[in-house]
Amino acid sequence: MIDALVIGAGMSGLMAAHVLTRAGRSVTLLDKGRSVGGRLATRRIGESLADHGAQFFTVRDPAFETFVTAWRERGLAYVWAHGWSRSSLDDARRADGHPRYAFKGGMGRLAATLAEGFTADIRVNVQVASVTAGKHGWRVVDTSGAEYKARALVMTPPAPQSLKLLQDGGTSLDCTTHEALSRIDYAPCLCGLILLDKPAQLPEPGAIQRPGHRVSWLADNRRKGVSTQPVLTLQTGPAFSREHFNSSDADIFALLEEEWRPYARGCRVVEAQVKRWQYSLPITGYHERSLAAPTPFPLIFAGDAFGGPRVEGAALSGLDAGQRIVDALR
Numbered sequence: 001m002i003d004a005l006v007i008g009a010g011m012s013g014l015m016a017a018h019v020l021t022r023a024g025r026s027v028t029l030l031d032k033g034r035s036v037g038g039r040l041a042t043r044r045i046g047e048s049l050a051d052h053g054a055q056f057f058t059v060r061d062p063a064f065e066t067f068v069t070a071w072r073e074r075g076l077a078y079v080w081a082h083g084w085s086r087s088s089l090d091d092a093r094r095a096d097g098h099p100r101y102a103f104k105g106g107m108g109r110l111a112a113t114l115a116e117g118f119t120a121d122i123r124v125n126v127q128v129a130s131v132t133a134g135k136h137g138w139r140v141v142d143t144s145g146a147e148y149k150a151r152a153l154v155m156t157p158p159a160p161q162s163l164k165l166l167q168d169g170g171t172s173l174d175c176t177t178h179e180a181l182s183r184i185d186y187a188p189c190l191c192g193l194i195l196l197d198k199p200a201q202l203p204e205p206g207a208i209q210r211p212g213h214r215v216s217w218l219a220d221n222r223r224k225g226v227s228t229q230p231v232l233t234l235q236t237g238p239a240f241s242r243e244h245f246n247s248s249d250a251d252i253f254a255l256l257e258e259e260w261r262p263y264a265r266g267c268r269v270v271e272a273q274v275k276r277w278q279y280s281l282p283i284t285g286y287h288e289r290s291l292a293a294p295t296p297f298p299l300i301f302a303g304d305a306f307g308g309p310r311v312e313g314a315a316l317s318g319l320d321a322g323q324r325i326v327d328a329l330r
Helices: 009-023 062-073 109-116 159-168 173-185 237-243 251-261 311-328
Strands: 002-007 027-030 040-045 047-053 077-084 094-102 121-123 126-131 139-141 147-157 185-196 207-210 215-220 233-234 268-286 291-293 299-303
Touching: 002 009, 002 139, 009 027, 009 109, 009 147, 009 291, 027 147, 040 109, 040 185, 040 268, 062 109, 062 311, 077 207, 077 251, 094 109, 126 159, 147 311, 159 173, 185 237, 185 251, 215 251, 233 237, 233 251, 237 251, 237 268, 251 268, 268 291, 299 311
Parallel strands: 002 027, 002 147, 027 121, 147 299
Antiparallel strands: 040 047, 077 094, 126 139, 139 147, 185 233, 185 268, 207 215, 215 233, 291 299
């Protein structure tokens, strides 16, 4: 039996594993994706790359700043901008002095870099089916029937998914913990990737942010430094995402063309893709960086719904969860 099992190898899960392995604990991470990262996601389109999850990150807390400083010293992280345009081609960039960082090779590479920084058993393409409290620790079963046992557990999936895994394993939580997790709510997001035959005409620094619009984010991955070709990433706001989450890719692009086409007049679409994020943005989160359940064996819930709906928030949540498990296993 290992010391700790971490479900989800996104930012929070990776940070939790980082803390646990540094403390000398044996750790296994399970993730249903083809690679680590979760919403730290970079996808290939044509011969280029594009970020289709988290688009950038900021730094406010010294604990996360330590990581960012190390990445910058290695030439991996870099300042992309200090603010975004809101809409029109002639709209001046709204700079607030706070740097927004990008990562060389895309946000998926950030996750891979984290995973390379510690020794743990990382298993991808593993779909967890149930979580059960056994006689001596936690028992996790995946959809292939494989079992994983650990003294402690960190759960980083979106709260509804974590609750279902526990329910399917016949594991009950106390009322307070269950209610806290049940109150967490998320908005979906539709993310479109559009490979163009020539550069778009987005304002500096190559991105616009428009809260409340059907397309709340539009960015050029080439200008960002991720792609060698002009690839647009567009992300839709919560209302549009909910209404059209199950629409076809063709219908989604048809409805959104008037939103992005003014920035790409005369450009031909070479390829287009849609990625659907069901649990993209925490709307109602939890007030602390992680949540410990009063269970027979240590169980901590973490994720961007706990640390705040930002990359840094997810990182801080994972660091907190990892330390709480370290303390519980002493």
